[in-house]
Structures are given as structure tokens and as C-alpha cells.
Amino acid sequence: MTxxxxxxxxxxxxxxxxxxxxxxxxxxxxxxxxxxTINFDAPDTYHFYYADDSxxxxxxxxxxxxxxxxxGKNGKGQLTQTSFSIPENSVDYWLERLKKYQxxxxxxxxxxxxxxxxxxDPDGLGIELIATAQDRRxxxxxxxxxxxxxxxxxxxxxLCEEGYEKTAGIxxxxxDHHLVAESGNRFRYGVEGNDLQYVDIICMPDxxxxxxxxxxxxxxxxxxxxDQTQLEIRxxxxxxxxxxxxxxxxxxxxxxxxxxxxxxxFEVATIPPGFAVDESTDHLGEELKLPSxxxxxxxxxxxxxxxxxxxxxxxx
Numbered sequence: 001m002t003x004x005x006x007x008x009x010x011x012x013x014x015x016x017x018x019x020x021x022x023x024x025x026x027x028x029x030x031x032x033x034x035x036x037t038i039n040f041d042a043p044d045t046y047h048f049y050y051a052d053d054s055x056x057x058x059x060x061x062x063x064x065x066x067x068x069x070x071x072g073k074n075g076k077g078q079l080t081q082t083s084f085s086i087p088e089n090s091v092d093y094w095l096e097r098l099k100k101y102q103x104x105x106x107x108x109x110x111x112x113x114x115x116x117x118x119x120x121d122p123d124g125l126g127i128e129l130i131a132t133a134q135d136r137r138x139x140x141x142x143x144x145x146x147x148x149x150x151x152x153x154x155x156x157x158x159l160c161e162e163g164y165e166k167t168a169g170i171x172x173x174x175x176d177h178h179l180v181a182e183s184g185n186r187f188r189y190g191v192e193g194n195d196l197q198y199v200d201i202i203c204m205p206d207x208x209x210x211x212x213x214x215x216x217x218x219x220x221x222x223x224x225x226x227d228q229t230q231l232e233i234r235x236x237x238x239x240x241x242x243x244x245x246x247x248x249x250x251x252x253x254x255x256x257x258x259x260x261x262x263x264x265x266f267e268v269a270t271i272p273p274g275f276a277v278d279e280s281t282d283h284l285g286e287e288l289k290l291p292s293x294x295x296x297x298x299x300x301x302x303x304x305x306x307x308x309x310x311x312x313x314x315x316x
């Protein structure tokens with residue numbers, strides 16, 4: 001059977017102050033701002049995309065920063081940890097860096113024979129840095145973090161669920177995943193041929209359900225090759241009796257959405273057309289890009305957005 005899912009595409013979360021969000025992810029973590037646009041459903045709000053130099057699927061963390069939004073609460077029915085790969089020998093570097101910039105974090109722990117650091121961004125979003133020798137992707141940085149220590153892209157995501165069986169059924173039956181490891185109440189799933197990115201289901205039946213707000217994940221997206229493979233996935237999901245959206249044009253990819261049984265919003269996004277469709281690769285993220293249907297309102301939109309600037313040089 002032909003594989004339709006490649007792995008992770010992007011994760012989208014909610015944040016508060018846009019400048020604070022920009023400073024943390026570009027300055028402290030060293031991610032690249034590859035696209036600055038707006039929330040297509042709320043044009044008075046930014047949509048920031050952080051990724052590697054070219055915005056490759058599997059490296060893209062995006063945010064809707066709503067200034068003044070109420071804090072959310074992590075719990076069941078949510079993606080509660082977004083984990084990035086870092087080089088195997090960079091744990092000490094990151095511990096020192098997090099301490100230097102007073103980032104809330106825990107001491108290193110081990111999981112599936114890998115060392116990881118748990119931390120929170122300024123809004124309380126759960127982030128992990130997982131040291132691994134398996135990820136041979138090049139790191140990315142604005143240059144203020146040594147490449148030998150820089151983030152490489154997604155390692156895994158953790159879904160907090162009542163139980164694992166129904167969500168696992170969606171992953172295995174509809175989204176080309178298979179069980180690769182388990183430990184206690186954690187079940188890890190991956191895609192054949194992709195040993196870089198995983199989906200972990202954590203069974204936490206006694207945990208309260210999560211509440212949406214700043215510091216929580218809005219949705220997670222899986223990667224598929226093109227429009228045709230996306231339509232094949234859509235047919236499979238619809239045939240399984242799940243409510244799935246029509247195909248939506250997000251300018252940089254096409255998307256379909258459905259909610260898995262535990263409550264997490266899943267998206268399947270195409271690889272093309274990519275982020276260079278309206279900016280050259282060398283200049284990604286430098287200008288505010290608007291969808292064509294609101295370009296006529298650019299002046300009013302800009303007036304309604306909080307001015308932001310890249311201050312990563314303050315975090316060398």
C-alpha cells in the first residue's frame with residue numbers, strides 16, 4: 001500500500017504578546033522566522049512561522065499571538081509537549097543558555113535512551129529539547145547559536161489522552177503510523193522510513209481536560225506530498241465516519257482538518273507550494289505577507305497590528 005503521510009508538517013500554538021514570542025523563538029531558541037503573515041480567520045492577528053532556513057516540513061512551529069489572550073491550561077485532549085532535536089553533545093550548552101536567559105526548565109531526564117530538557121516558553125507552552133545522534137539534519141540559526149548546538153527540527157509531539165487505543169487507531173489505520181516503542185503509559189508511533197519524528201500518546205485518565213488559551217497548541221499537522229495524496233487521505237478519513245473539512249488554501253500549503261477521538265485537532269498539509277512562493281529563500285520572513293484577498297486592506301491591517309522587530313542579536 002502506498003504511503004500517504006511523510007511525518008510531521010507543522011505545529012500551531014496560541015501566544016500572547018507577539019514581540020515576546022518573537023524574541024523567545026528567534027533569540028533564545030534560534031529558530032528562523034520564515035514567514036510573517038496574518039491569521040487568515042482573524043486578520044487583526046499575526047501568524048508567525050518559525051522553521052529551518054527554507055521552512056522544511058517537520059521543522060515548522062507557528063503561532064497566533066493574540067495580545068491580551070487569557071492563559072490556557074494543558075490537559076487531556078491536547079498536544080502538551082512539542083519536542084525538538086538538538087545535537088547529542090549539546091545538553092550542557094542548552095542548560096547554560098536557558099539559565100542565562102532565566103527560562104523556566106527542568107534538569108535533564110531520560111526517555112527511550114535519549115536525554116531531554118523540559119522547558120516552557122513565556123506563555124507556558126511545553127517545549128522539550130531532545131539530544132539525539134539519530135537526527136542528521138543540519139541545524140539552523142541566525143548565527144548567534146553555534147551550529148554544533150543548534151536546533152534541527154521536530155523530534156516528537158506528546159498527546160495527552162484519556163486512553164491510547166482510539167487515537168492510535170487513527171494514526172495506524174488512516175495516517176500510516178505504526179507502534180515503534182512503549183514505556184509505561186507512553187506509546188510512541190512513527191512512519192516507516194522516517195526515524196526523525198514521532199507521535200507519543202500519553203494515557204492520563206485522571207488529568208483534567210485542557211482549556212484553550214495562550215501557552216496551548218491549537219492543532220498539529222501531518223505532511224503529505226501533494227494535492228492528490230491529500231485527497232486520498234481525505235477520502236479515507238471521511239469513509240471512517242469522521243467529520244473532515246474541505247480543502248483550504250493556506251497560500252503556503254493546502255490543508256484539511258479533523259478532530260481525532262481524544263480531542264486533538266489534526267491537519268494534513270501538502271508540501272507545495274512552500275514558503276518561497278512569495279519571497280525568495282534568502283529573504284524569508286522579512287516582509288509582512290498578506291493573502292491576496294485582503295491585500296487591498298493592507299494599510300488598515302498594518303495599523304491594527306502591533307509593530308514587531310527581530311532582536312535576535314540581543315541574545316548572542
